[in-house]
Amino acid sequence: QVQLQQWGAGLMKPSETLSLTCAVKGGSFGSYYWSWIRQAPGKGLEWIGESSRYGDTNYSPSLKSRVSMSVDTSKNQFSLKLSSVTAADTAVYYCARGSMYYFVYWGQGTLVTVSS
Amino acid sequence: EIVLTQSPATLSLSPGERATLSCRASQRVSSSIAWYQQKPGQAPRLVMYDASTRATGIPGRFSGSGSGTDFTLTISSLEPEDFAVYYCQQRSNWVFTFGGGTKVEIK
Numbered sequence: 001q002v003q004l005q006q007w008g009a010g011l012m013k014p015s016e017t018l019s020l021t022c023a024v025k026g027g028s029f030g031s032y033y034w035s036w037i038r039q040a041p042g043k044g045l046e047w048i049g050e051s052s053r054y055g056d057t058n059y060s061p062s063l064k065s066r067v068s069m070s071v072d073t074s075k076n077q078f079s080l081k082l083s084s085v086t087a088a089d090t091a092v093y094y095c096a097r098g099s100m101y102y103f104v105y106w107g108q109g110t111l112v113t114v115s116s
Numbered sequence: 117e118i119v120l121t122q123s124p125a126t127l128s129l130s131p132g133e134r135a136t137l138s139c140r141a142s143q144r145v146s147s148s149i150a151w152y153q154q155k156p157g158q159a160p161r162l163v164m165y166d167a168s169t170r171a172t173g174i175p176g177r178f179s180g181s182g183s184g185t186d187f188t189l190t191i192s193s194l195e196p197e198d199f200a201v202y203y204c205q206q207r208s209n210w211v212f213t214f215g216g217g218t219k220v221e222i223k
Contacts, residue, residue, distance in 0.1 A: 045152075100207065102205065102207075107159065
């Protein structure tokens with residue numbers, strides 16, 4: 001059974017860089033794309049981007065300038081960095097395993113609050 | 117970027133009633149639609165993919181239909197555990213987008 005376990009700082013100040021990591025337990029790491037998705041309080045889901053084990057990445061056009069994703073196959077982990085955060089980046093961030101077209105496995109979510 | 121519009125925003129129904137959720141795409145969806153169920157404090161759960169294929173463990177009262185730009189998720193007879201928010205999602209040109217969600221609440 002595939003499990004995604006994520007962690008990272010929960011409280012940040014404006015202009016800092018958000019950093020989250022997700023560990024993949026069970027299943028094959030290398031055959032999929034690994035995504036980050038966020039949800040602002042009381043709002044809907046927003047896809048941030050995805051990365052593959054080969055370093056291929058695709059990012060949301062609206063966040064592309066601030067996002068960086070990477071994969072560490074030796075640790076079965078993948079990571080998200082989002083620079084220059086503002087209060088608008090306050091959200092629950094989820095990691096997820098993507099097929100080409102949908103997400104079956106999700107992490108538990110990490111609430112990231114940006115506040116001065 | 118394809119925009120997904122879900123309607124209605126809120127559906128107030130009683131257990132046993134039929135729920136019909138709509139998802140309309142701003143242009144033809146090349147890869148079809150997935151649907152997710154989300155309960156408070158939980159990650160979304162895949163309910164339907166390829167518009168009409170139930171995900172693992174999803175009961176038969178859930179069905180999906182549609183193609184092109186118009187898609188529907190139907191719950192034939194609502195059970196107490198079905199009251200939640202439902203999102204549709206698509207992928208096109210290497211970008212995923214989600215609809216704004218439909219909340220199915222107890223009347």
